[in-house]
């Protein structure tokens with residue numbers, strides 16, 4: 001099984017099965033440097049074209065397991081700050097619409113799940129991030145998500161609550177759905193949130209679009225770089241795998257977050273074979 005999933009990876013450029021080799025060392029050094037200087041390490045072509053085809057087929061079959069949440073959120077996540085004006089970036093609410101397939105409903109045979117669970121991918125992320133021993137995130141919903149976005153969906157400008165996020169681009173939308181970033185904006189932020197306000201008001205001069213071509217593995221420092229997924233349109237779904245790791249072995253998310261993002265709070269013990277679940 002493990003050997004099979006590694007065949008999805010371009011191991012000439014990313015020899016994850018030869019960690020002591022010179023190619024691997026140079027590759028992770030370059031990615032670590034890119035992450036610390038720009039806030040993002042882009043491993044383009046990480047997945048081979050055949051591997052992308054397998055991930056697309058898998059994602060299309062998993063899409064019906066997604067929970068669609070629509071609402072409004074702030075840039076700093078968490079509840080709006082009530083001590084500032086409604087218009088302040090700490091208080092302003094912006095619309096989002098996203099669909100998430102939770103880890104507990106992703107079958108063990110899914111190539112996305114097998115990539116997430118492979119020791120080689122965990123080692124690769126650890127070797128690039130360099131924040132001590134990393135563990136797969138212990139949350140039964142949030143450890144691995146397939147984020148599915150379709151016509152009318154978007155994800156508002158925000159900072160993440162974790163230091164880094166690993167995403168795997170699987171399929172691009174027909175139109176829009178771009179991953180837009182203001183690198184390291186938070187490091188320049190003042191208490192008026194001047195920089196954030198400009199971006200929220202539509203000043204995109206400092207916005208860069210990360211390409212997220214299918215097959216790209218992106219390691220992103222989302223706590224310091226303001227980012228969003230721009231509004232989508234068209235028939236084709238945007239598919240991105242979100243692979244979560246933590247420096248602590250047993251941290252989990254809150255019940256409130258489970259309810260908003262996945263529409264339920266108790267995980268399945270084993271991924272359901274059929275969907276929708278037959279009423280019992």
Ligand SMILES: O=C(O)CCC(=O)C(=O)O
Nearest residue numbers: 147155160167179229240
């Ligand atoms: O879908 C993506 O590319 C990134 C999503 C994101 O920013 C998040 O889940 O925090």
Ligand SMILES: [Fe+2]
Nearest residue numbers: 159160222227
């Ligand atoms: Fe994010």
